Every structure is written in structure tokens, then in C-alpha cells.
Amino acid sequence: MRPKTIEILEWLHTERSWGAKGLSSIRGYIATFLLHCHTRFDAEPDISLFRPDMLESYFTERRDTADARQRLTFISEHFYPELWERVGPRQRQHNPPYTAAEDRAFLEWARSQSTAERRHYCTLILALARGVGLRAQEIEGLQADDVLVTGDGVYVETGRLRGTDAVLVPVAEPFAGIVADAARGALPDTRISKPGQQRLSVYLRRGKSVHGGVPLLQRLRNTWVVERLREGMDEDVISRWAGLSHVTDYRDWAADTQY
Secondary structure, rough: HHHHHHHHHHHHHHHHHHHHHHHOOOOOHHHHHHHHHHHHHHHOOOOHHHOOOHHHHHHOOOOOOHHHHHHHHHHHHHHOHHHHOOOOOOOOOOOOOHHHHHHHHHHHHHHHOOOOOHHHHHHHHHHHHHOOOOHHHHHHEEHHHHHEEEEEEEEEEEEHHHHOOOEEEOOOOOHHHHHHHHHOOOOOOEEEEOOOOOOHHHHHHHOOEEEEEHHHHHHHHHHHHHHHHHOOOOOOHHHHHHOOOOHHHHHHHHOOOOO
């Protein structure tokens, strides 16, 4: 087995939210996927096989379960976040921005969860994805000292989260107060937006639904990008705030009146 494939398995062992049963399932999905690549393309096992284009080819040729698709995509997004960000709208049709009607319902959804803890975390997760455009792993890693509250507004500093130079991203309304309140009073190096050891998507799915499901973090982030474009903001600024090389792939969505 190649070192990079071993790296995937080692990383999965540290991802506690899968659980023993989940890890067993995902090992099977990986083995089936790698066997397909070897049979179909005579490819040796390697992390490069988990590129978005290879996964799409695999899913197109096989009728795999939604669970297999979700978990293999999760691996690919972890190791190739830049490639997933570059995937064009045609390939990202399953993650379009939300419509205005859908978007308006999400705060009420978060505030109507069954417990105070769930109301807090669902509202905060929504604020960081929809109001700042953070990715799931960035939301999970957010600390109180990444939040800056000034007389001009509330900002999230993304440099530590992305391993880049410091970038201050303003929190869009009506989410600024939610983020500020969550950071206020917490110890500087305290993670403020990760509910226990669960992955955010798992946490959200276990709560009350809206529109027949739960908000998808990538779609919330895409909605945030499209909203910035419609405001006429400079694309270089949006790209820097979003941690993207460019936002040209979002222009079609911004011009589409259904979103």
C-alpha cells in the first residue's frame, strides 16, 4: 500500500466521529474504489486517485450508496480542498446557492431546535457558514481569539484556520451579533463552534429539519459568495475572503434569478 493511502487510513483513525462501525464501512468503500481504479485504469493505490474527477468517474459508472458517495467525497475534500473549490457550477449542481425563500427560513430553523445547546450551535454554525463563508473544517477549528469585535463591526481572522496570511472577513448581517456573543467571555484559545466530537454535518442531521432536510454548509458558503458578487464587491476581495484563487465559477449563479 502506498504511503499516501496509509496516510488516509491514519487520518481516518483520528477522525473520531466515524466510530468503529463507520470506520469499518469506509474502509470497505475505499477498498472498492481503489479496486475499481486499478481494474478500470490500471492505477496503483495512491491519494491522487481521490481527486474530484476520479471520484466523479467512479460514481458515474457505479450505482453506489449515498453513504459511500458522502464519505469518499469527505476524504477527497479533506485532501484536495483547492480542487473542490475549482469545480465549476456544472459539476457542483448538487451544491447550488439557496433561494431567497430557503435562505430566510434558516434562522428560524436554528432557533427552533429542541434544546438550548442545539439552538446555540445551530445558530452559530449557520452564522459562520452563511455570514462569513467558512468551510466546515474552518468552523470546527474556530477559536474565540479568531473573532475581532470593533466599533466598525465583527470580523473573523482566517489566517490561522487556513495557514495563510492574516485576512479579516467581516461577518454579514444579521449574523454579526451571533458570532460576537459566542466569542465574548470565552477563553482566547477555546474552540467555540464545534459541538463535541461530532462532525458538523452529523450534528446538523440529528436535529430538526427544514425544507425536508438540513442546511448544507457548502451551499450556505456558496450563497455567501453569490451574495457578495451581487453586492458588486471586487472579485479579488471576495476570493481573498473566501480563500479561493478566483470566483469566476460563481458568476452564472449570481446572474441566475432563481437564487
